[in-house]
Amino acid sequence: MRAYLDHAATTPMRPDAVEAMLPYLTGADSFGNPSGSHRESRRARLAVDDAREQIAELLGADLGEVVFTGGGTEADNLAVAGVLGGLGARGGPIVCSAMEHHAVLNACRAAVEPGRGELREVGSDPAGRVDLDRLAAACTADVRLVSVMAVNNEIGTIQPLDAVSRLVRAQAPGAVLHTDAVQAVPWLAMAPITASVDLLALSAHKFGGPKGVGALVVRHGVAIEPVARGGGQERDRRSGTPNVAGIVAMAAALSATVAERTETTARVTGLRNRLLDGLLASVEGAEESGDRAHKVPGHAHLCFTGVESEAMVVLLDEAGVAASAGAACSSGAVEPSHVLLAMGLDKQAASTGVRFSLGTTSTDADVDRVLAVVPGLVAGLRN
Amino acid sequence: MSGGVDSSVAAALLVEELGRDQVVGATLKLWGGASDSGCCSVADVEDARRVADQLGVVHHVFNFTAEFEARVVAPYVDGHAVGRTPNPCIECNRHLKFDRLFDRAWSLGFDAVATGHHARRATTEAGRHRLIRGADPLKDQSYVLAMLGQDQLARSLFPVGRLTKAEVRQEATRLGLRTALKPDSQDVCFIRSDEGRDGFLGDRLPLHDGRLIDDATGEDLGPVPAVELVTVGQRRGMGHGDDGRRRYVTAVDVPARRVRIGTPEAANASGVELHTVTWVDDDPTRIDASPECSAIAQCSAHGRPVACTVRRDGSGGLSVRFATPQRRIAPGQTVALYDPVDPEAVIGSGIAA
Numbered sequence: 001m002r003a004y005l006d007h008a009a010t011t012p013m014r015p016d017a018v019e020a021m022l023p024y025l026t027g028a029d030s031f032g033n034p035s036g037s038h039r040e041s042r043r044a045r046l047a048v049d050d051a052r053e054q055i056a057e058l059l060g061a062d063l064g065e066v067v068f069t070g071g072g073t074e075a076d077n078l079a080v081a082g083v084l085g086g087l088g089a090r091g092g093p094i095v096c097s098a099m100e101h102h103a104v105l106n107a108c109r110a111a112v113e114p115g116r117g118e119l120r121e122v123g124s125d126p127a128g129r130v131d132l133d134r135l136a137a138a139c140t141a142d143v144r145l146v147s148v149m150a151v152n153n154e155i156g157t158i159q160p161l162d163a164v165s166r167l168v169r170a171q172a173p174g175a176v177l178h179t180d181a182v183q184a185v186p187w188l189a190m191a192p193i194t195a196s197v198d199l200l201a202l203s204a205h206k207f208g209g210p211k212g213v214g215a216l217v218v219r220h221g222v223a224i225e226p227v228a229r230g231g232g233q234e235r236d237r238r239s240g241t242p243n244v245a246g247i248v249a250m251a252a253a254l255s256a257t258v259a260e261r262t263e264t265t266a267r268v269t270g271l272r273n274r275l276l277d278g279l280l281a282s283v284e285g286a287e288e289s290g291d292r293a294h295k296v297p298g299h300a301h302l303c304f305t306g307v308e309s310e311a312m313v314v315l316l317d318e319a320g321v322a323a324s325a326g327a328a329c330s331s332g333a334v335e336p337s338h339v340l341l342a343m344g345l346d347k348q349a350a351s352t353g354v355r356f357s358l359g360t361t362s363t364d365a366d367v368d369r370v371l372a373v374v375p376g377l378v379a380g381l382r383n
Numbered sequence: 384m385s386g387g388v389d390s391s392v393a394a395a396l397l398v399e400e401l402g403r404d405q406v407v408g409a410t411l412k413l414w415g416g417a418s419d420s421g422c423c424s425v426a427d428v429e430d431a432r433r434v435a436d437q438l439g440v441v442h443h444v445f446n447f448t449a450e451f452e453a454r455v456v457a458p459y460v461d462g463h464a465v466g467r468t469p470n471p472c473i474e475c476n477r478h479l480k481f482d483r484l485f486d487r488a489w490s491l492g493f494d495a496v497a498t499g500h501h502a503r504r505a506t507t508e509a510g511r512h513r514l515i516r517g518a519d520p521l522k523d524q525s526y527v528l529a530m531l532g533q534d535q536l537a538r539s540l541f542p543v544g545r546l547t548k549a550e551v552r553q554e555a556t557r558l559g560l561r562t563a564l565k566p567d568s569q570d571v572c573f574i575r576s577d578e579g580r581d582g583f584l585g586d587r588l589p590l591h592d593g594r595l596i597d598d599a600t601g602e603d604l605g606p607v608p609a610v611e612l613v614t615v616g617q618r619r620g621m622g623h624g625d626d627g628r629r630r631y632v633t634a635v636d637v638p639a640r641r642v643r644i645g646t647p648e649a650a651n652a653s654g655v656e657l658h659t660v661t662w663v664d665d666d667p668t669r670i671d672a673s674p675e676c677s678a679i680a681q682c683s684a685h686g687r688p689v690a691c692t693v694r695r696d697g698s699g700g701l702s703v704r705f706a707t708p709q710r711r712i713a714p715g716q717t718v719a720l721y722d723p724v725d726p727e728a729v730i731g732s733g734i735a736a
Contacts, residue, residue: 311490314443334446347449381490 002320003366007206007298007359008153008183009324013249014208014360020252021210024245033241035233044244051251058258059200059217060191067216067224067237068247072182072203074227075216076103078238079178079199080111082224083145089117092144092174097130097159098123098342103201104147104180105338124343128157128290136167143172150184150193150200154339154355155290156299158188165196176222182206182214186257186359187265187296198222204250207257208360213246260360268358269297271367275356276300278371283378289340289353300356303340307381309354310334315381316354319373324355384408384435384442386427389499389543391434391562392551396542397497398438407493408435408442411484413451413475414573430562437560447483454478456573460587463611466637467715469734471571472527472684481528481535488538497540500524501548504536505728512536514663514729519547526684529719529732530661581612591640595621598633598645607642610635615713616650633711651708654691655682657701657718657733664730678730679721680705682712688721701733 004012023030024047032040034048048068056063069075084091089112096108098121105121112119120138125131130148139146148164151157161179168177178199184190186207194200194217203214218224218237230239257264279286285305304312309325313334316323325334340350356370384390397406410431428444435442455474462469480498488496501517502525512533517523531539543551548567555563570576574583584590593610594603607613607620613635621630621644631650634643680691680703690706703718712718712735722728 308487308490310445311487314491336449 001365002322003369004322005300005356005358005362005366005370006322006324007186007362008156008355008357010205010211011186011208011359012361013205013210014253014256016256017209017249017253021245021249024248034244035231035241047248048242048244051247054251055215055254056217058190058254059202060194061200061217062220064235065217065219067218067234068242069214069216069238070240070243071212071214072101072180072201072206073103073214075201075203075214076101076178076180077107078216078224078227079201080104080107080145080147081227082237083176083178083199083222084111085223085225089119089144091117092142093118093120093138093140094145094147095120095122095135095138095143095175096147097121097135097149099128099130099152099154099339100147100149101153101180101182102338104149104178108145108147121342124339126343127294128152128155128339128343129294130159130164132160132163132167135164136171139168139171139175141172141174143168143175145178146172146175147178147180150179150181150188151296152290152339153183154337154353155301155343156183156295156357157290158184158294158296161193161196183296185254187261187298189261190258204246204253207253209250209253210246213243213250215250257360264360265297268360268362271362271364272297272300272358274364275358275367275370276302278367279374282371282375286378290343298358300358302354302356303345303349303352304354304378304381305349305352307352307378309352311381312354312377315377316373319369319377321356321370321373323370324357325353384410384431385499385568386410386430386434386562386565387499387568388555388560388562388565389501389551390431391499391560392546392554392558393497393499393540393542394434394440395438395554395558395560397540398440400542403439406438406440407491408432408438408440409484409488410442410444411479412444412446412448413479414456415448415452416573430565434560434562437558445484445487447479450483451475451479459571460584462715463584464588464637466611466635468614468713469715470527470684470717471573473530473717476527477530481531481539485535485538495538495540497542499543500528500541501544502528502541503544504539504541511664515544516727516729517541517544519549521685522548524684525729526681526686526717526719529663529717529729532661532663533665536663581609584612585609591637593640593642596641596643598643598649604644610637610640610642613642616710631710648708650711652705652711653708654702654704655680655712655718656696656736657703658699658736660699660701660731660733662731663728677723678703679723679726680709681719681721682709682716682735688726690723691720693720700736703733 030043032044034045052066053063056066108119122134122138123131146168148159168175177197179197180201182203198219200217205211224237226237228239233239287303289301313325336347336350337353340353410428432442455471459469459471501522503515505513505515516525588611590609590611593607595605595607615632617632624630630644633645633650676693678691678693679688681688692704694702696702714735716735720731722730
């Protein structure tokens with residue numbers, strides 16, 4: 001048996017979510033295009049409406065605030081480009097945390113191509129949380145958009161969105177506040193997060209749903225310019241035929257995830273702590289990244305001094321453990337982690353980070369395997 | 384596996400010989416910037432991965448962009464700033480493929496690294512490794528491997544070195560590899576053809592106009608743009624002399640912003656001084672046995688081999704005297720030395736001072 005410890009990258013689909021989507025793939029009377037006017041379409045539209053209502057309720061949003069997208073990256077891009085519209089950042093500076101996922105970071109950077117305004121990237125404190133003093137300095141009254149993620153995808157730190165929200169409202173009342181909440185859903189109560197922001201992105205496959213479907217929650221009154229133009233679906237905010245089966249499965253997965261959250265959180269916290277404490281005790285020069293007190297239960301992130309994570313994950317894979325090193329780029333190569341760099345680590349240290357991320361399907365056996373193989377692999381690589 | 388046909392076939396031959404469970408494919412991501420195709424584009428990684436899939440072997444991508452920048456690109460740019468023209472392929476082989484990748488392969492538990500270079504390794508009865516030219520004289524790459532020593536050769540395999548390029552393509556076609564008809568890569572992998580060397584360096588270096596000086600008379604012949612981009616031995620753009628013959632660059636003094644030009648004879652040199660000397664065998668008996676050693680020098684990737692004598696200069700370098708005068712070797716260029724008794728075998732290398 002392999003130990004799959006890369007749930008922050010993606011999760012296996014929940015069987016109930018697979019079950020839920022099947023009728024909308026092949027069902028004779030429910031495969032329709034929800035934009036049509038016949039029975040097949042009505043069935044599909046009803047399913048999308050039901051899913052939208054269910055998701056809105058689980059997130060603490062209103063039905064009309066949920067815009068379905070083709071995943072988390074598209075949701076983040078719609079948030080950034082949609083708020084800035086055709087003007088880019090010329091309408092006022094934009095602010096984001098330097099540890100944002102590239103879906104936000106690169107969308108923001110693209111908005112400030114030469115001559116198109118200013119992007120202020122705010123670094124983190126050593127605990128792995130956005131530096132509020134620096135954020136305060138960056139949030140001048142003319143700021144147009146602020147983006148701070150809910151949970152960091154690499155090290156798992158929960159960002160102080162409450163404080164961020166108060167700060168932004170006080171200092172830049174005209175700014176739209178976006179959060180990439182892709183990593184938060186399996187672990188955190190979503191309603192308080194939704195309440196503290198104007199825009200919120202999520203991705204189904206991080207919580208047992210299918211890949212290629214996500215959503216952007218757009219608070220009523222926040223104007224969003226569409227990125228994909230066409231038939232005007234999703235109230236003119238995201239054209240294109242909705243991924244009906246995916247949307248239905250996302251709702252099912254979210255519903256099950258929320259229902260089991262208390263239990264999952266308690267169980268996975270125990271597994272994660274055993275994994276981390278075990279490695280910290282058995283591997284010399286292992287250091288936990290960020291402050292565990294501020295992390296979601298699924299994340300265990302360590303730096304093994306002097307051990308290149310790129311080699312480490314190859315050996316872990318051979319030893320039956322699926323883990324990850326930083327963020328994989330399009331070619332499959334490992335880049336030095338921009339998150340660890342944002343926390344103040346140097347380039348060399350930022351290339352030693354290994355992430356073990358647990359999820360609903362993680363077991364004691366997974367942890368046992370990691371604890372059994374990692375000390376030997378680290379020692380071998382240091383030789 | 385660069386995603387080209389040579390390394391694809393090298394992998395295929397290894398798999399045939401050793402079995403797929405003994406072989407893993409690796410592609411190096413070396414250059415973070417834009418490139419035509421080079422070794423680093425996503426499309427080439429995809430080709431390499433598809434070939435590995437087809438051969439049934441695991442494929443990894445290793446990100447060595449930081450080392451490539453520090454060891455290859457930065458020295459290339461810095462060299463031009465002071466009038467040196469290093470060979471980036473050789474520095475990449477020296478520091479990345481046969482050092483950084485070797486270390487990585489080691490730490491992952493592998494015994495050897497195979498590449499698609501057109502060169503051969505031969506091993507003597509005494510267990511010494513020799514580096515031999517590739518079987519295809521037109522594609523021979525022993526020049527860019529001339530800095531390898533025993534340690535590296537002991538762990539290197541060059542499976543396509545015994546084949547001609549035509550045979551490599553035939554083999555790729557026979558195996559149905561998607562890279563069978565892919566054109567050979569050209570020039571420096573991190574420089575795009577639409578910008579060229581001058582555009583690449585121009586974006587990274589302040590370029591200075593200078594003066595053209597007559598090598599024979601010291602006369603100032605007029606202005607010359609971008610002295611950093613002028614190379615010793617260069618003919619392009621240097622015009623003709625009063626005698627109607629072409630002029631060549633004989634020396635470049637970047638700090639003084641002077642380019643000396645002269646007749647073809649003036650552009651020739653009777654020898655070259657080498658530093659950063661390497662030997663294929665740790666024990667170059669021939670050179671120690673007599674103060675003067677004859678060898679064969681090759682001064683560029685596909686340059687004509689020329690007889691020479693080699694003498695230690697007493698400070699770790701070599702003094703090379705050509706049997707007949709050769710076009711001056713630009714500082715920074717590598718000279719590969721071959722065995723006069725067996726002209727196919729590399730004996731060492733050095734970098735022109």
